[in-house]
Every structure is written in structure tokens, then in C-alpha cells.
Amino acid sequence: xxxxxxxxxxxxxxxxxxxxxARWAAAAxxxxxxxxxxxxxxxxxxxxxxxxxxxxxxxxxxxxxxxxGLVAMQATGNLVAxxxxxxxxxxxxxxxxxxxxxxxxxxxxxxxxxxxxVFGIVDGLIDVSMNAHAVTVERALRRPVMNSCHAAWSIGxxxxxxxxxxxxxxxxSPARHxxxxxxxxxxxxxxxxxxLLPAAADRTQGYATAAKPKIRWHEGWTPRIVLLxxxxxxxxxxxxxxxxxxxxxxxxELGSSLATASLGYLAFSVFQAGGRLVGDRLQQRIGAxxxxxxxxxxxxxxxxxxxxxxxxxxxxxxFAVLGVGMSVLVPLIFSAVGxxxxxxxxxxxxxxxxxxxxxxxxxxxxxxxxxxxSASGVGLTLTLAGMLALLALTLVTGLRRI
Numbered sequence: 010x011x012x013x014x015x016x017x018x019x020x021x022x023x024x025x026x027x028x029x030x031a032r033w034a035a036a037a038x039x040x041x042x043x044x045x046x047x048x049x050x051x052x053x054x055x056x057x058x059x060x061x062x063x064x065x066x067x068x069x070x071x072x073x074x075x076x077x078g079l080v081a082m083q084a085t086g087n088l089v090a091x092x093x094x095x096x097x098x099x100x101x102x103x104x105x106x107x108x109x110x111x112x113x114x115x116x117x118x119x120x121x122x123x124x125x126x127v128f129g130i131v132d133g134l135i136d137v138s139m140n141a142h143a144v145t146v147e148r149a150l151r152r153p154v155m156n157s158c159h160a161a162w163s164i165g166x167x168x169x170x171x172x173x174x175x176x177x178x179x180x181x182s183p184a185r186h187x188x189x190x191x192x193x194x195x196x197x198x199x200x201x202x203x204x205l206l207p208a209a210a211d212r213t214q215g216y217a218t219a220a221k222p223k224i225r226w227h228e229g230w231t232p233r234i235v236l237l238x239x240x241x242x243x244x245x246x247x248x249x250x251x252x253x254x255x256x257x258x259x260x261x262e263l264g265s266s267l268a269t270a271s272l273g274y275l276a277f278s279v280f281q282a283g284g285r286l287v288g289d290r291l292q293q294r295i296g297a298x299x300x301x302x303x304x305x306x307x308x309x310x311x312x313x314x315x316x317x318x319x320x321x322x323x324x325x326x327x328f329a330v331l332g333v334g335m336s337v338l339v340p341l342i343f344s345a346v347g348x349x350x351x352x353x354x355x356x357x358x359x360x361x362x363x364x365x366x367x368x369x370x371x372x373x374x375x376x377x378x379x380x381x382x383s384a385s386g387v388g389l390t391l392t393l394a395g396m397l398a399l400l401a402l403t404l405v406t407g408l409r410r411i
Contacts, residue, residue: 037161055400166278258390263321
């Protein structure tokens with residue numbers, strides 16, 4: 010058992026200005042992460058051609074950053090306890106774009122594999138620590154900021170995808186594309202890192218002493234954290250299904266053109282980002298519990314529209330409604346988990362988030378595969394109908410804990 014005695018910045022007038030700046034600095038970490046990951050995803054076809062991968066070989070290489078990312082997540086709770094989240098974010102805000110550049114400049118498959126391993130480590134560290142820092146900023150400001158931070162991730166992902174498309178159109182190599190992006194993001198990371206809250210804001214006091222043993226993986230699995238973790242996993246499985254299978258559903262099941270099929274995920278992403286931009290204000294106005302219940306109902310309604318839609322246009326509208334409903338669910342789940350950890354006598358916020366991130370991260374990766382297996386057996390429409398039932402049941406059960 011680890012004491013989670015945390016030094017939280019006081020909410021007095023003298024500390025509000027630094028906390029307000031830290032809110033934007035924390036959002037910058039989310040923006041950088043979204044930009045980097047989407048830029049990498051956009052250039053995967055180019056990287057496949059560069060190294061002459063088959064689909065099977067590429068799939069094996071994709072496993073490398075997943076494994077190291079999951080391992081890094083397990084270490085983040087102890088690192089935040091010892092050093093605080095801010096120093097980890099400062100390093101990883103620079104390390105993530107640099108590791109992306111390393112992927113672009115890798116010449117051999119072995120170099121590519123090594124770059125992916127490092128990329129996964131940095132991604133795992135920043136994923137947990139930036140959510141933990143957002144929780145700390147919420148405690149300092151005494152108001153929600155998690156939705157706007159995740160909105161920054163969504164905006165970064167859209168910008169990264171757009172810039173990646175322009176890079177491909179301009180025939181830029183992945184190396185040059187990633188280097189240009191890296192230069193801009195390193196500057197942003199250096200500036201934003203100066204405005205994060207002090208390390209003491211969420212560093213566990215006396216962690217290095219014999220009286221404060223390391224946080225172990227089996228500790229802190231409270232029923233609330235487990236249930237929220239499972240709920241977040243199902244939400245992200247559904248989100249992954251939209252990203253990977255939404256276009257196929259529109260094209261194969263509803264007979265849309267390829268251009269129209271691309272509009273499903275675009276509608277989902279735009280409305281998800283919009284929902285996150287107003288999520289914090291809505292949470293302040295109506296409370297997290299009511300907001301998450303309304304959002305869950307809207308998400309279920311959106312997916313129901315998709316499943317029952319007779320026309321591509323109706324399904325695209327359903328994807329937009331689904332994006333609105335899903336927009337605040339993951340931020341609110343992560344915020345609830347982080348605050349549970351920060352208030353617990355077993356783990357800190359980062360350690361609690363690492364546990365949930367492990368579940369959700371695994372679900373995001375395995376979900377599209379399971380959807381594919383199910384679709385090959387019973388069809389994609391019935392598979393999405395089953396996803397609808399699972400999502401509704403999970404949200405009814407899990408969202409009561411927020």
C-alpha cells in the first residue's frame with residue numbers, strides 16, 4: 010500500500026494564474042500527441058512501400074510500439090510519484106516528435122523496428138502523464154479541463170491528418186515530412202513545458218524513502234476503477250470500430266461511393282472535437298453525472314441511427330450524432346479515474362490512469378480485429394448491432410460511477 014499524500018497547489022488567488030497557464034500547457038501536450046500519431050498513421054502506406062512489407066509483416070511491426078507502450082504505462086505511476094508529471098511531460102513532448110523523425114529517417118527494417126520501440130515507450134509515458142497533469146490542473150483550478158485537453162488531441166489529429174495528406178500530395182518523403190513537423194513541435198513543446206505546474210503539484214512526498222515503497226501493479230484495483238476501466242474500454246472499442254469499419258459499412262452495406270464513405274469518420278471526428286470543446290462548460294453547468302448520462306444516451310442513439318439507416322446520408326448523420334455523444338465520455342472517465350487515484354490511499358492519479366489506460370489501449374487495438382472476425386461470420390450490420398447492445402449495457406452500468 011502506498012500513501013498518496015499529494016501536494017496540490019492551493020486554489021488561492023496567487024496560484025490561479027499559473028494554473029490557468031498550465032491548463033493551456035497541458036492541452037499543448039495533447040495537441041502534440043494527436044498531431045504526431047495522426048501524422049504517423051497517414052504515412053503508414055508510404056512506410057510499407059519503403060520497406061517492402063507484406064500485410065502480415067507490417068502487422069508484426071505494428072505490435073512493437075504497442076508492447077513497449079503498455080510496458081511504459083506501467084512504469085509511469087512510479088515515475089510521477091517520484092518526479093511529478095510535469096518533468097515527464099517536458100521530456101516526452103520533445104521525445105515524441107523526435108522519435109517520429111527517427112521513424113522517417115530509419116533506413117533498414119531493424120532501424121525501423123528500433124524507432125518503433127522507442128516511439129511506443131514515449132507514447133506510453135506521455136499518454137498517462139498528460140492525463141495525470143490534467144487531473145492536477147483540475148484540482149488546482151477546481152473546475153474541469155479534461156474535455157478541452159482531449160479536444161486539443163482531436164484537433165491535433167485532424168491537423169496532422171490534413172498536413173500528412175498535403176505532404177503526400179507534395180511528394181515529400183516521410184523523413185522530410187516528419188523532420189519539418191518535428192522542428193515545429195519541438196519549439197511548441199519547449200514553450201509549453203515552461204508553463205506546466207511545478208513537479209511538486211502531483212509528486213508523492215517522501216516517495217524515495219523506505220516508508221514509501223513502489224506502487225505495484227496489483228495495488229489499487231478498486232471496484233470503481235475496474236468498472237470505469239471496462240466502460241472506457243468498450244467506448245474506445247466502439248470508437249475504433251467507427252474509424253476502421255465505418256467507411257466499409259457505408260460502402261459495402263449501404264452502397265455509397267468511396268468518396269462518400271470517407272465522410273462517415275470525418276463527420277464523427279468533427280462533431281467529437283466540437284463536443285469536447287464545449288464539454289467543460291457543460292460539465293460546470295449541469296454536473297459530470299448528468300452530462301455523462303445524456304452523452305451516453307446520445308451516443309447510443311447515434312449508433313442506432315447508423316445501424317438502422319437505409320441510406321448513406323442517414324448513416325453519416327448518425328456518425329455525427331455518435332461523435333457528439335462519445336466526445337465527453339472518455340475525458341470524463343479519465344478524469345473520474347484520476348481523481349479516484351489522487352484521493353485513494355493506494356495509488357496516485359497516474360498509477361490509476363495507467364491501469365485504465367492499459368485496458369482501454371488494449372481494447373482499441375483488439376476491438377477492430379474482433380469486429381472484423383465477427384463481420385466475416387455474421388455480417389457487419391449485425392456486428393454493429395451487437396456493438397450497439399454492448400455499448401448501451403456498459404454505459405448504463407458503468408456511467409453510474411462518475
